[in-house]
Amino acid sequence: MAKTIWTNDLKKIFVFAFILRLIIAPIFYHPDIKSQNFDFQFLAQRKINIYQYLENNRKSLPNTDTFNYLPLVYFSFGAQQIVLKNILPSNFSIWLNDWGLDQNNYPNLFYYLLILKLPYIFFDLGVGYLLYKIYNKKILSLWLFNPLSLYLIYVLANFDVVPVFFTVLAFYFLKKSPASLAYIFLGIATALKLYPLLFLPFFLFDQKTNIKKLFINILAYLLPLVLTIMPFIFDSSFIKEFSGSGLTQKLFESRLLNIPIYPVIYFIVFLYYIYSKNKKVETAFLTLFLTFIALVNFHPQWLLWFLPFVLYPISKNKKWLILFIATIALALAYVLLINDHFLFWGHFIPIDPFFVQLNPPYFIISQRLHLAPETIQLYLKYILAFVSLLFLIPSHENLS
Amino acid sequence: MKTYLKYLFIELGLIFFFVFLLSPLFIREKFDINREGGQAIFNLSTGKIFTQKIGEEFSNLNSLSLQLKNPMINNNSEITVEIDDLNNNLLQEFTFFGSNVGDPSWVKLKFTPLSNPGYQIKIYADIDPRHNLYLYVNRDNQMDLKATSYLPGFFNRFQDNFYYQIGQLKARSEIDNIIYFTVLILLNLYLLKLSLTRS
Numbered sequence: 001m002a003k004t005i006w007t008n009d010l011k012k013i014f015v016f017a018f019i020l021r022l023i024i025a026p027i028f029y030h031p032d033i034k035s036q037n038f039d040f041q042f043l044a045q046r047k048i049n050i051y052q053y054l055e056n057n058r059k060s061l062p063n064t065d066t067f068n069y070l071p072l073v074y075f076s077f078g079a080q081q082i083v084l085k086n087i088l089p090s091n092f093s094i095w096l097n098d099w100g101l102d103q104n105n106y107p108n109l110f111y112y113l114l115i116l117k118l119p120y121i122f123f124d125l126g127v128g129y130l131l132y133k134i135y136n137k138k139i140l141s142l143w144l145f146n147p148l149s150l151y152l153i154y155v156l157a158n159f160d161v162v163p164v165f166f167t168v169l170a171f172y173f174l175k176k177s178p179a180s181l182a183y184i185f186l187g188i189a190t191a192l193k194l195y196p197l198l199f200l201p202f203f204l205f206d207q208k209t210n211i212k213k214l215f216i217n218i219l220a221y222l223l224p225l226v227l228t229i230m231p232f233i234f235d236s237s238f239i240k241e242f243s244g245s246g247l248t249q250k251l252f253e254s255r256l257l258n259i260p261i262y263p264v265i266y267f268i269v270f271l272y273y274i275y276s277k278n279k280k281v282e283t284a285f286l287t288l289f290l291t292f293i294a295l296v297n298f299h300p301q302w303l304l305w306f307l308p309f310v311l312y313p314i315s316k317n318k319k320w321l322i323l324f325i326a327t328i329a330l331a332l333a334y335v336l337l338i339n340d341h342f343l344f345w346g347h348f349i350p351i352d353p354f355f356v357q358l359n360p361p362y363f364i365i366s367q368r369l370h371l372a373p374e375t376i377q378l379y380l381k382y383i384l385a386f387v388s389l390l391f392l393i394p395s396h397e398n399l400s
Numbered sequence: 401m402k403t404y405l406k407y408l409f410i411e412l413g414l415i416f417f418f419v420f421l422l423s424p425l426f427i428r429e430k431f432d433i434n435r436e437g438g439q440a441i442f443n444l445s446t447g448k449i450f451t452q453k454i455g456e457e458f459s460n461l462n463s464l465s466l467q468l469k470n471p472m473i474n475n476n477s478e479i480t481v482e483i484d485d486l487n488n489n490l491l492q493e494f495t496f497f498g499s500n501v502g503d504p505s506w507v508k509l510k511f512t513p514l515s516n517p518g519y520q521i522k523i524y525a526d527i528d529p530r531h532n533l534y535l536y537v538n539r540d541n542q543m544d545l546k547a548t549s550y551l552p553g554f555f556n557r558f559q560d561n562f563y564y565q566i567g568q569l570k571a572r573s574e575i576d577n578i579i580y581f582t583v584l585i586l587l588n589l590y591l592l593k594l595s596l597t598r599s
Binding site: 111348 | 403407410411414415418419422423426427429430431434435436437548561564565568571572573576580583584587588590591594595597598
């Protein structure tokens, strides 16, 4: 594990990364950040049960989206909005509640986006710092300056970077004692988004363990989740709103002979991991990541979940790096073919609101070229599955 | 110094590309009218003609979008949209079928740019007593309409966008502008200092 010596080079990396983020964050938009902050505003109005409040008032609200996130998301980001409101320009509340024709014509949209994304910048730099501590400067630079993470964090601007930070922090503590802290942080990440549950079995068996240790670690992991969910667990509106989030369904979607493929592959990777002498969590996660892209109808921001963990193995192997870049290019091509204005031109609304009127690739392919984008997406998935298989071909380069 | 210039080049390059170059490269029209909020109340299948005057002077009018509703996509009659000048001279005519109209949907009509002091838009359809077909119109008898005009020439668009971005900057919160640019400048000065210091 690297000791932090704040050399000139390291300072330059962080300062330049910070400047880049200050430039990028305000010029890209995706409606998710507005939609989520629309719901977070109700904490300031002392609405504790957001699920019930939305269910009872949906018809009278200007935005009718469901809030399918966990309670900790509402409380932490609601509190964050209360703090940030002091530095947000005027008309922020008006913009947040404006879902009409003029919703994109706010000159201060630039600063709303910058300020709402400021916490993402700190968590993102935090992930970079942890990766530096766990690995080295090369992985730090790979994280901070790769276009994929910049796109996922600042263009799509979902809050996934926050649970990602906690999973990397958990990984940091897993490699360092006391390991039980790792499970608490992984639990916090899970209390924000459920996906770190996929990582838990690998964390639990990373080192030699016994039943007592296993029990304590699972308890430490469950603590944040149980504490934050408990008050809502029997609330029908929570169950109804939360069941709208699709990870579990999507993991089970791809089937062969009616058997869900992803869980089977996950189980095989896990067994291989348990019985391998030289355990490499990162390689296991890379395999899971590749099968995830190939088999699951993922939301683009989900790609961020695995990214910090796969950087190390791909940086060690040139062939893997090339294959990884190809995989990401195919995955992004898949994303661009989704029928959503806001996944292409709509991102540039802060520069000019007219961008949303331009035809997205989906429209051009279906209307001008008379091809079905969904069919192209299906072919892309096949190619992705094939490229993922290429990772299995043994290479002379070893992971150190 | 050389390292710092590399950083500065990337920063300025990003700003130039996204803020100043992207829009004139891809946006070749602008809204003259962007009006919605009407109701599906004008029934075209009765054979009535809906007429709308656009009084303002448009240079390079190049598209019109109307909002129509074809309930359950049942109506497949021929729909005609005429664009006339104020003396009723036909400038453009479009015909399409009900099957091209959603429940509801915007129908965009593109044409070579027109430059007239004003226009009359006429919309009518074949009579079909079995299935309704509606045009979205508000209480003031104004239809939902998006009209765009073509912006010719890259350099003109670049210039327009440049002034637009300056206007947007001025319209933003002054205190936030000051803080934002001060922070960027201070961080750059620090980066310059780090670049000049040997590690």
